[in-house]
């Protein structure tokens with residue numbers, strides 16, 4: 387029975403494997419089965435594999451050598467993605483899904499593209515909104531809005547990930563994250579970079595659909611809200627782009643993407659990460675009349691896995707890896723410029739407060 391479905395090998399069995407990919411794969415049993423799970427922590431590998439009754443290992447080479455594994459999903463921390471994508475391609479697997487970001491530098495991205503072209507192993511990146519049927523419907527129906535939109539903004543307001551992970555499953559061991567002092571310029575710059583490369587990166591490919599040429603990208607301002615997030619104002623050509631992400635327990639979760647022109651607008655409401663309750667809805671308004679697309683039965687997580695199956699079986703054409711490189715270059719450009727802006731403003735705030743400190747003491 388199992389041999390008729392594609393064997394999935396999982397590298398990294400942390401919260402995203404447990405709370406996103408295993409529940410998605412459980413709904414796609416007619417297409418996939420989990421063939422092997424690898425994690426550097428043997429307790430996690432064994433325990434997660436036990437939940438789905440499959441084999442486990444702590445060795446990537448062992449998993450990649452396993453003939454029962456045909457497709458790979460990479461869910462390890464960011465810094466391992468590039469080397470693992472390359473190893474999966476070199477092992478001759480049928481297709482690779484790498485969680486975002488698929489690389490942390492332009493050089494890594496280009497190496498991945500070269501290996502993917504050489505080995506002909508198709509790669510997709512887990513930017514799930516690009517596979518969401520709500521987004522795909524918007525693309526099909528937005529007409530000239532993609533050229534005429536002058537303002538693009540997307541806003542992510544989410545409680546910290548563990549809230550959703552715990553709704554989805556009982557997560558096995560979770561690393562403690564220390565609270566950071568965002569008044570330190572280096573810490574603030576690092577937080578913005580982590581926010582852009584970890585969270586904003588989900589929808590930067592959507593922004594790039596409207597701004598394919600981002601050579602003159604300029605960060606006008608960047609602010610770090612408490613307790614974690616980023617508020618970035620950008621200009622790309624004559625377009626204004628606002629990108630914000632806030633992690634807070636106290637607000638209603640919201641994930642929206644908007645594109646506005648003088649005569650039309652698009653608004654997409656995505657479900658929060660981890661939530662598997664159908665697709666986003668997209669509303670396109672022209673002349674005061676809105677047409678709403680969705681929600682459709684499945685979301686972007688299932689969309690990416692369905693596409694991976696079609697790639698592995700040769701039914702779908704592979705994505706152009708050059709586009710994946712451009713998406714990464716765009717994200718790195720936003721992250722570099724936003725973190726430089728926040729570093730500069732935090733340093734000037736620190737200098738200003740030092741300059742006023744002696745005066746305050748003198749008055750006291």
Ligand SMILES: NC(=O)c1ccc[n+]([C@@H]2O[C@H](COP(=O)([O-])OP(=O)(O)OC[C@H]3O[C@@H](n4cnc5c(N)ncnc54)[C@H](O)[C@@H]3O)[C@@H](O)[C@H]2O)c1
Nearest residue numbers: 397398399400401402425426427461462464466485486659
């Ligand atoms: N698509 C989404 O909605 C979404 C949401 C959150 C996170 N993510 C991405 O998923 C990835 C994993 O996130 P997470 O929250 O599960 O991360 P995590 O860091 O909490 O867990 C990663 C797991 O990988 C293991 N690991 C460490 N080094 C490894 C290695 N070299 N090889 C294999 N495994 C290794 C760790 O032991 C841990 O179990 C990240 O890249 C993150 O950006 C995606």
